[in-house]
Amino acid sequence: xxxxxxxxxxxxxxxxxxxxxxxxxxxxxxxxxxxxxxxxxxxxxxxxxxxxxxxxxxxxxxxxxxxxxxxxxxxxxxxxxxxxxxxxxxxxxxxxxxxxxxxxxxxxxxxxxxxxxxxxxxxxxxxxxxxxxxxxxxxxxxxxxxxxxxxxxxxxxxxx
Numbered sequence: 001x002x003x004x005x006x007x008x009x010x011x012x013x014x015x016x017x018x019x020x021x022x023x024x025x026x027x028x029x030x031x032x033x034x035x036x037x038x039x040x041x042x043x044x045x046x047x048x049x050x051x052x053x054x055x056x057x058x059x060x061x062x063x064x065x066x067x068x069x070x071x072x073x074x075x076x077x078x079x080x081x082x083x084x085x086x087x088x089x090x091x092x093x094x095x096x097x098x099x100x101x102x103x104x105x106x107x108x109x110x111x112x113x114x115x116x117x118x119x120x121x122x123x124x125x126x127x128x129x130x131x132x133x134x135x136x137x138x139x140x141x142x143x144x145x146x147x148x149x150x151x152x153x154x155x156x157x158x159x160x
Contacts, residue, residue: 002072003063006093008111009038009054010075015045026052046078049106077111083140086133088124092143101127117150124151 011030013021024040027033034040034054041060043051053075063071076098080089084104091098097120101108108127114120128135139157141148151157 001067001070002074003067004074004076004079005053005055006076006096007053007055008096008113009034010077010111011052012049012077012106012109013042013052015048015050018042018050023052027054041073043073043075043078046074049078051075051078075111077109082106086137088127088137088139090120090124090139090141092120092141092147097123097147099124099127101131101133103131103133107131107133114147117144117147120147121150121154124155 009027009032011026011032013026022040023042024034027040032054037057038054039057039060040052040054043053051074053073076091076093080091080098080100082089082102086103089100089102095113095115097112097114099110099112100106108131110127112123114123124139136156139151139155141151141157141159148157148159
């Protein structure tokens, strides 16, 4: 059974490195060390990428107790669709924005907690400028209509 964990405390790791570096260390490297009441785990691979995820220790234990070996954990950061083109793909789940920049392969993947559409515009603008990506690339977005409206003021937005 696939369980999707919605959290901004996630980072992507090449599957080949998961044998060498623990999920806890992968999160710590990105400044997201697991808290005392959390456990750091790896998701199942998606292509050649895994997600290191910080999850509540009690929640994780309940999932393991309930599902056992059938447990398959994922995150929206792994599942955002890509069309093989240079683009940004965004999925918004409650206050978390999962952002992936492709050029045409994966260049940036971020899970960011945002409180407003202005914050999302800021983060996307920052990602584009720090990667020297042109601002005329399409942005494919799912969720939060008020965020879509704000992004359309500055970018070519395609709603999914």
